[in-house]
Amino acid sequence: MEFTVELLVANRYGALNRITSIYARRGYNIDELEAVVADKTNSDIYRITVRSKGDEYAKIQVMRQLEKLYDVKEVKLT
Amino acid sequence: MQTINGAQMIIEGLVRHGATTVFGYPGGAVLPIYDALYQNSDRIDHIITAHEQGAAHAADGYARVTGKTGVVIATSGPGATNLVTGIANAYLDSVPLLAITGNAPVPLLGKDAFQEVDIVGITQPIVKHNFVVRDVTELESTIAEAFIIANTGRKGPVLIDVPKNVQESEVELKGITATKPEVVPISVLSEIVQALKSAKRPFIYAGGGVVASDAGEELRELSEKLSAPVGFSLMGMTALSTDNPLALGMCGMHGKYAATVAKSECDVLLALGVRFSDRATGNISVYEKDKTIIHVDIDVSEHGKNVKPNISVKGDIKAVLAKLLPQLSDIKPSNSDWLARVDELKLGNARQEGDFTPQIAIETVGEFMADDTVIATDVGQHQMWTMQYYPFKMSRTFLTSGGLGTMGYGMGAAIGGCVANQKKRTVLFTGDGSFGMNLNELATAVSQNLPLVIVILNNGVLGMVRQWQKRFYGERFSQTTLGRKTDFVKLAEAFGANGFRVTNVDELKSVLAKLPKSPVVIDCRIDMDEEVLPMIPPGKAVDDMIITKFNASAGGDS
Numbered sequence: 254m255e256f257t258v259e260l261l262v263a264n265r266y267g268a269l270n271r272i273t274s275i276y277a278r279r280g281y282n283i284d285e286l287e288a289v290v291a292d293k294t295n296s297d298i299y300r301i302t303v304r305s306k307g308d309e310y311a312k313i314q315v316m317r318q319l320e321k322l323y324d325v326k327e328v329k330l331t
Numbered sequence: 332m333q334t335i336n337g338a339q340m341i342i343e344g345l346v347r348h349g350a351t352t353v354f355g356y357p358g359g360a361v362l363p364i365y366d367a368l369y370q371n372s373d374r375i376d377h378i379i380t381a382h383e384q385g386a387a388h389a390a391d392g393y394a395r396v397t398g399k400t401g402v403v404i405a406t407s408g409p410g411a412t413n414l415v416t417g418i419a420n421a422y423l424d425s426v427p428l429l430a431i432t433g434n435a436p437v438p439l440l441g442k443d444a445f446q447e448v449d450i451v452g453i454t455q456p457i458v459k460h461n462f463v464v465r466d467v468t469e470l471e472s473t474i475a476e477a478f479i480i481a482n483t484g485r486k487g488p489v490l491i492d493v494p495k496n497v498q499e500s501e502v503e504l505k506g507i508t509a510t511k512p513e514v515v516p517i518s519v520l521s522e523i524v525q526a527l528k529s530a531k532r533p534f535i536y537a538g539g540g541v542v543a544s545d546a547g548e549e550l551r552e553l554s555e556k557l558s559a560p561v562g563f564s565l566m567g568m569t570a571l572s573t574d575n576p577l578a579l580g581m582c583g584m585h586g587k588y589a590a591t592v593a594k595s596e597c598d599v600l601l602a603l604g605v606r607f608s609d610r611a612t613g614n615i616s617v618y619e620k621d622k623t624i625i626h627v628d629i630d631v632s633e634h635g636k637n638v639k640p641n642i643s644v645k646g647d648i649k650a651v652l653a654k655l656l657p658q659l660s661d662i663k664p665s666n667s668d669w670l671a672r673v674d675e676l677k678l679g680n681a682r683q684e685g686d687f688t689p690q691i692a693i694e695t696v697g698e699f700m701a702d703d704t705v706i707a708t709d710v711g712q713h714q715m716w717t718m719q720y721y722p723f724k725m726s727r728t729f730l731t732s733g734g735l736g737t738m739g740y741g742m743g744a745a746i747g748g749c750v751a752n753q754k755k756r757t758v759l760f761t762g763d764g765s766f767g768m769n770l771n772e773l774a775t776a777v778s779q780n781l782p783l784v785i786v787i788l789n790n791g792v793l794g795m796v797r798q799w800q801k802r803f804y805g806e807r808f809s810q811t812t813l814g815r816k817t818d819f820v821k822l823a824e825a826f827g828a829n830g831f832r833v834t835n836v837d838e839l840k841s842v843l844a845k846l847p848k849s850p851v852v853i854d855c856r857i858d859m860d861e862e863v864l865p866m867i868p869p870g871k872a873v874d875d876m877i878i879t880k881f882n883a884s885a886g887g888d889s
Contacts, residue, residue, distance in 0.1 A: 266451075266463060267451060267452070267455065270455065271455060274455065275455060278456060301765070310635075314632065314636065317631055317632035318632055320631075320632075321459075321630075321632060322460075323459075323460040323480065327760065
């Protein structure tokens, strides 16, 4: 099952690395990833969209682990 | 406003957040911090260990005893990488720890400068969060934030990497403090109340979350109100005194027979601050069968991670129990059959026979210690025997490496625990294998003149691995028979400590009866064939428990 997570992330060193390692450690491949400035007038926050595959368990685990990251301000499934 | 340098800012931050003792090891990239420590020695103590790993474990032990955030400082490169095991250990056991590392100056970062490593990258999967402070104006707020992150919610380690030129840069001290995150209101308690009221065979499974939130008293009240037996995870062991009749001991792979079996037979399992590790559950589908599982934990990602609960609640255990207890005021437990069954199960706790078994040695040491004596262990058979047989009385008196299973944890942890407990007598139970990994810290115990009692349960083998080789690998004892000739008595003397060798209970007692107020090593000679029992083979269930007889058909895979 495919699932896409949309994140609002503080623009800090290594933030993307922290996010991708949540997927890597649990063995979920990232099929597509996009990172853009969330608001053109403010480069402090990025919107990162990650598309991956996994069952319901994988989806919930990834979401909850992402929510624990301090650079991640918001996590939602799209 | 006062202008100070970054290194002094670090000291100001540590002092403001309550750090009175820190552990560490100086080096090139932290010279400014050590200079600031020198100038502030009246405000903050620093204990130098023999190795940075020992310092990290000492800060961990200090944190487990006090509940405060333990602090460790190390230089860049090898100093920082030597912390890694200690940080991972704190992460797996949810211990609040702040690691401060130096690094090459900012202009040299990324250029493979002398003693430069990407310690933030290296530790990223084993910290709650970490920071590189490239701009000295961010240092004060970063330290404040780090303390909050380490010691709120599910606790854990935080690392701050401070390049040397940032430590030397001037900055204004503003008195910044960070605000604690908002506590989410606790919900769905009514479902729990209902489940507990209709329970015929309730069982409470208490973990590190109970100890971390200092909820032992609430747990005692709850267990009495429900007439529910209580079993523990390794991290939860000291939540109740071992002489409480409802406290059955640890559940799981090497748990007490009564605790593990009663947990499997219960109809309502109230799990408080546990993460259902594979060592605790064994086969998950058998584990979950025929019971209502209530999981209370502050970390939502634990709900349903390993075990699927029927009811899950997010919250600090102390706060949840404070809300739950009044709602149970009218409960009248009618489970005398269940308590009779639990009493019957306790008869199954029988231990191995022998004159001077490790179990007897541990109990004997217990007879000579105070209720508040801090007990540390390393990892292996001696650790499980300590968990099974030491008479723990008070919360936060057991320092042991649960999740990571770090051989070499013990000496550092005992030093940190001893300092945290006003330098009162502290015991380390270790094995000859584990002690070999950290005995350099005997130098620290001597230089600090700490009253450590280091009990080496010496069987000349790597006992736990050997036990698995005996059970699951056809007695092919690959690399576990050490054949060393280390004389631990002379070794202790060489370090400036006292050493004794004991081969029976009377000899042990006579050493314990006249312990000096300085480090002592007691080399206890035990039988290499002594096993940790009971044992549930990995991936198996309670019915596969090995009690005393050899069971060759029970195999394992991890």
